[in-house]
Amino acid sequence: MPTTIPVLKGKNPLLPGAGFLRNPFEFTIKQTQLMGDFFMMPFLLRKIFIITNHEVVAHILQKNQKNYVKSPAYRQLRLALGTGLVTSEGEYWRRQRRLVQPAFYKTQLEDLFNSMTVVAEKYINELAGKAGDAALEASPPLDIAKEMMAATARIVLKTLFSTEDTADINEMYRVMMDAQDYLTYRTVKPYFIPLTYINGKHRKFKRDITWFNSYIYKLIAERRNDPNPPNDLLTMLLSSKDEETGEAMSDKALRDEAVTLFAAGHETSATSLTWTLWLLSQHPGVVQKLRSEIDSVLGDRMPKFEDLRKLTYTMQVIQESMRLYPPGFAIGRQPIAEDEILGVKIPTNAIMFISIAAMHRDPRYWERPADFTPERFSPEQEKERPKLAYMPFGAGPRMCIGNHFALMEMQLLLALLLGRFDFEVVEGQRIEPEPLITLKPKYGIMMRVRKRADKESL
Numbered sequence: 290m291p292t293t294i295p296v297l298k299g300k301n302p303l304l305p306g307a308g309f310l311r312n313p314f315e316f317t318i319k320q321t322q323l324m325g326d327f328f329m330m331p332f333l334l335r336k337i338f339i340i341t342n343h344e345v346v347a348h349i350l351q352k353n354q355k356n357y358v359k360s361p362a363y364r365q366l367r368l369a370l371g372t373g374l375v376t377s378e379g380e381y382w383r384r385q386r387r388l389v390q391p392a393f394y395k396t397q398l399e400d401l402f403n404s405m406t407v408v409a410e411k412y413i414n415e416l417a418g419k420a421g422d423a424a425l426e427a428s429p430p431l432d433i434a435k436e437m438m439a440a441t442a443r444i445v446l447k448t449l450f451s452t453e454d455t456a457d458i459n460e461m462y463r464v465m466m467d468a469q470d471y472l473t474y475r476t477v478k479p480y481f482i483p484l485t486y487i488n489g490k491h492r493k494f495k496r497d498i499t500w501f502n503s504y505i506y507k508l509i510a511e512r513r514n515d516p517n518p519p520n521d522l523l524t525m526l527l528s529s530k531d532e533e534t535g536e537a538m539s540d541k542a543l544r545d546e547a548v549t550l551f552a553a554g555h556e557t558s559a560t561s562l563t564w565t566l567w568l569l570s571q572h573p574g575v576v577q578k579l580r581s582e583i584d585s586v587l588g589d590r591m592p593k594f595e596d597l598r599k600l601t602y603t604m605q606v607i608q609e610s611m612r613l614y615p616p617g618f619a620i621g622r623q624p625i626a627e628d629e630i631l632g633v634k635i636p637t638n639a640i641m642f643i644s645i646a647a648m649h650r651d652p653r654y655w656e657r658p659a660d661f662t663p664e665r666f667s668p669e670q671e672k673e674r675p676k677l678a679y680m681p682f683g684a685g686p687r688m689c690i691g692n693h694f695a696l697m698e699m700q701l702l703l704a705l706l707l708g709r710f711d712f713e714v715v716e717g718q719r720i721e722p723e724p725l726i727t728l729k730p731k732y733g734i735m736m737r738v739r740k741r742a743d744k745e746s747l
């Protein structure tokens with residue numbers, strides 16, 4: 290006997306959750322408090338289920354995950370990403386996941402970390418050049434969101450292709466950013482898609498992607514013929530073979546996975562670091578504790594791989610920042626066949642919207658959920674929480690493949706940034722999370738950056 294589920298009602302019965310379209314991040318946090326952890330919202334002729342209930346999450350992402358594919362919002366991404374891990378489904382996805390996974394095995398992480406530190410050090414030196422020695426109030430304001438994007442894009446390009454900031458790389462970065470803006474626009478405003486074929490936007494996108502593809506295919510061809518290939522992600526993808534069939538990836542599959550890793554692998558970490566710097570600017574006590582750890586572990590030297598496990602508070606700060614501002618703030622799925630969850634019938638055209646943001650602020654698991662308290666991630670406190678209360682990287686077989694990569698990259702950058710610079714938010718700006726593909730600050734965040742006043746020698 291099917292059970293009933295709370296249904297959101299509003300002035301417009303076909304679209305009671307108009308606020309969802311405007312801002313799904315805030316909407317789901319607020320409505321979950323009012324409607325509970327599993328409720329339905331009619332959406333034109335479809336049903337959207339808003340989910341923070343752990344049993345339902347586990348059903349969709351783990352127990353019955355084979356019955357769920359990514360929601361339609363992901364389809365636009367295929368125009369740029371092709372069929373890489375983020376956008377593929379079924380047997381093809383499973384095979385590709387097996388092929389890509391070894392590149393992220395724990396044993397590879399140290400090499401990846403060493404290559405990250407090369408570009409991170411260069412980036413930090415450049416930032417020191419921009420920051421200068423002037424007093425903090427006289428330092429030029431920088432958009433921290435843009436800075437973090439530049440830093441993480443360079444890290445992912447170095448670890449993927451062993452390339453550093455050449456003109457080609459800058460152009461690749463530009464193409465990816467423009468493509469992302471364009472595809473976000475198509476995802477968020479699908480009714481404008483026909484217009485993009487008339488106003489030249491689509492043509493420009495196609496031209497950019499054609500250039501981009503030829504560039505990547507050239508890199509792949511060169512790498513196939515390289516007798517001494519560098520130990521980067523591309524080499525690992527190239528040498529990976531299916532355990533069952535012995536087959537390696539085709540050039541097209543390699544292209545799709547490499548572009549996917551580039552796209553999935555930098556904006557998320559950049560967004561998270563941006564929110565971390567913002568939260569730290571509001572919590573001087575946390576900065577003090579963080580710096581005392583960074584200074585005692587690193588002194589004035591660059592971090593080494595073995596330092597990461599000692600930078601425990603640095604990790605807690607990052608985890609807490611991703612709790613409040615999870616870069617991937619939601620996961621969307623659609624059932625292939627009709628399903629029933631907790632007695633509720635789920636039709637095939639339903640959208641299952643798992644709000645990671647709302648789960649991370651659920652007062653049942655988080656005391657004073659709006660507060661920024663990194664100590665929540667101490668081992669003792671972590672033990673007391675159910676696993677699914679915190680899932681910035683998703684859950685189940687489609688969980689983020691780059692989670693360890695991202696965590697060590699963020700630890701590295703945060704330790705360098707806080708170890709070397711003072712940050713101060715420029716007064717009078719609007720700071721607002723904008724939930725598009727990731728949860729970026731809508732207007733960026735302007736901060737004055739200065740070499741640390743108490744460490745002039747650096």
Ligand code: HEM
Pocket residue numbers: 359374375386549550551553554555557558561615616617620621681682683684686687688689690691692694695
């Ligand atoms: C703070 C950083 C990051 C966050 C918060 C994050 C979050 C996520 C989440 C929530 C998913 C699951 C999406 C879903 O189930 O629909 C995901 C998937 C994925 N992420 Fe990440 N990610 C981060 C960094 C990275 C990095 C650094 C890489 C690669 C270098 C990466 C590559 C991927 C890929 C390829 C997938 C798809 C996996 C699959 O479906 O098999 N991510 N990520």
